[in-house]
Amino acid sequence: MSIRMMTLVWDTDLPATEKLVMLALADCANDEGKCWPSISTLMRKTGASERTVQRAIQALKEKGLLRRDDVHGRGCLYFLNPRHVGTPVNTAPVPQRREPPSERHPTPVTEAPHPRHGDTQTVIEPSENHQEPSEESSPGSEPSLSVAEIVDAWNDLAARCGLVTVVKLTEDRKRKARTQAKRFSIDDWANVWRNIEQSSFLRGGNERGWRADFNFILSESNFVKILEGKYDSxxxxxxxxxxxxxxxxxxxxxxxxxxxxxxxxxxxxxxxxxxxxxxxx
Incomplete structure (x- = not known):
């Protein structure tokens, strides 16, 4: 695993599924971004289906973040280039010129008379571009996955584990899925998918033959239990x-x-x- 590659991937602005596949590749890469994991390894690391992984790899190739070469006898060789969407490797930021202290000119301020004594006080006018912070721009308000990505990942998992797939996505399910996506990170979701697949209890290996379904993971308490391995075999x-x-x-x-x-x-x-x-x- 290359910490350098992982850090660069984290800083890229990518859709959740593409970033998850890119992180899985970086987890196998050296500091030069070279790796050769199999598709099954990427499926296991991301919790996604083969089709989803292949689609993400193709999208990363088209964006110039990834190159894949077929090597005879060794499968596919990947070269990661997470800097492609950020600062180029050979480009350094241009330092800004600073004026000497004697050449600096203070910004003029508006003086207004004091309402009582006629004294003057400094009034700093707000900038025209000033914007008040909003809840939407606060950290952690953006969901880690979209509702469609959560449903696709669940249906892929359900098909492999003999669980019930999502057929009708109601408004209540959408609301709960969006809330759950804001509570937990991409890594949390990947760990939950893996723990469900490895838990015989959640796949029906219990006295009642009960199986986990989509509504079960939309509960925060159930999600945390799965994440912490409470249902491990x-x-x-x-x-x-x-x-x-x-x-x-x-x-x-x-x-x-x-x-x-x-x-x-x-x-x-x-x-x-x-x-x-x-x-x-």
Whole structure:
């Protein structure tokens, strides 16, 4: 993995799916941007289908951010060029000339009379280009994925894992998906797709045969549980094993206590069956 390439990719302005594929390539690349991952590796890293990955690669090639060469016996060789949309490699910013202190001229200000005493005070007029900050420009307000990208990724995952695909996208689903996209990053979504695919519990491997659906991941609490691995197969199996072991230990303890009580009753010479049965219980 090249930290240098990853940093350059993060700074590019790309649609979510293309950036995710570019990050997956950078994760396999050296500092020169050279790598040769398979399509299956990119699918695993991004949680996207083969068609989605191939479409993103083609778009990156057309934008000049990526070059792909077919190498006999080694598959495809990729060369990343994330600087293409930013500052060119050989171009440096031109330093601005600063005037000597003696040549600087202060910006004139408007003096207005004091409303009471006739004194003067400095009034700084606001710039014509001044704009008040708005909620839309605040950090974190932009969604990490579009609703269409979330639905496409879910349907790709559902087709591979035997889950129910999205057929009708209601307004309520759109609203929840947009909200979820603002809460979580692209990496969070990729980890959730991977955890669902690796969880037998979420794919129906439970006593009820229940399976996760699209509405399930639109809940913030459910999304966080999946993201933190609460439904991982290893953890589920460990929990079931622990419960079974605990049940066995409790049963063995009750049987041992009853046997001890029965032996004590016999030693004390009790022959009344009702009394013995009461002691055992």
């Amino acid at each position: 290893a953890q589920g199996a460990a929990g079931t094993s622990a419960r079974r072991k605990s049940d066995r230990e409790i049963g063995m303890g009750l049987a041992r206590d009853r046997r001890t009580a029965l032996d004590r009753a016999i030693d004390e010479g009790l022959t009344n069956l009702d009394v013995i049965e009461g002691i055992v219980r």
